[in-house]
Amino acid sequence: MDDLLQQRINRRKQTLTDIKVELADRLQLEVSPENIDDDTYLFGGGLQLDSIDSMEIIIGMQAKFGVEVPEGDITPLRTINTLADLVEAHQSA
């Protein structure tokens, strides 16, 4: 693996880890951050969160990353990876 790709992957890993730690802490998840896969669904059959949790996630994304989830846009609120997409888009803007 060359340096450029390694840097890209390291940045992504850090973002994913930060999100998992934030959610595990904020939502008091039973599962530990290292046992959450990047593509884990937040709702339904994944972490089984609910609508109250979704508000906490939105607040957490603002507090931790300074990212606002656009009102009515549920695209980022599906998996850990889609939250990371939102954070990276904000960081590169």
Next chain:
Amino acid sequence: MDDNKKQYERLRLGAGLTDYSKYQVFELSGAGATTELNRVSLGDVTRLPIGRVLATYMLNEDGTLLADVLLWNQGGRFMILAETKQAESLAPFIAKHAPGAMLKDLAPEICLLGIDGPFAWEVLKELVGVRILGLRYLETMSDQKIGDISTDIIRAGKTGEYGYILKCRAEDGAALAARLLEAGKPFEVAHCNSDVLDLCKLENRFTNVFKEGAAAKNVLELNCRVQVSSEKGDYVGREAVENCMEQGVSHRLIGLTIASGKVPAEGSTVSYKGEDIGKLVSAGFSWTLDSAIGLALLSHEYSFVGCDYDVAGEKAKTVSAPFVLNKSIQIRPQEDSFKSVDWSFKP
């Protein structure tokens, strides 16, 4: 227009009638049913309330996937709906590892149909009333009368849309299908074949036991670590799963989009600057995205979003899955209706 595309549009915009006859269906009963079922399941059956369904896996001893299952706690007995590539192995597997319970093959006696789509709930509302709106994911409604047909309904599916599995006696299956199609006429309900369902699964990254499920060397490569309970007792495959948890997976499943729109053959090598980093295990053309998409099992250090790789000579980018934003997410059953929503299919 391609017939599969027509079926796909009906499912993604309205509702599609699907056939679950390839599922294996068993009943496990007896005093030890809960304990025994827990021993053959990855998920924790002991925490499953009566009337609810658990979506989980059954594993081989080596941690590979044997079956993708729905387990319905019916109070003292369980119904097992299983999708497996190893069809002949499943019943002997359960019988061997759950000797303290009685196993009965229900498949000859019952018919399973599915109805999936953003307005699947509205079709069923015509048949069983407004209670269907309150049925949440993996909840059930027993003995609903559709005409004179006793029907059990499970809220489940693998399309990412509202999905319901309907179970009735085998001899009532044709009549139930006819009633669903009749009630579904105003919603333009169409039969949808397994190719269409496989594409919907892929678009939402639901496990396909015949593709990525068969290719993974350990179930954890399928991104299911949240299903693993450290509190439940022993189960088949536990040692392999726990070793993998400890040492980490060698490969992980990740989504890809292929820039050219061409769908590479499943099994194609994924590479980075000439280095073999994994295999494409599932692929198709998403009409919603107007793009070729796929799932690859990549070496764990390469399995991250936002990377550019090659698949059989085609440029591919790793992306977050699910690939599509399902219409059902945008639907509020209390307010919306098929008749009032104006969606044109936009590839």
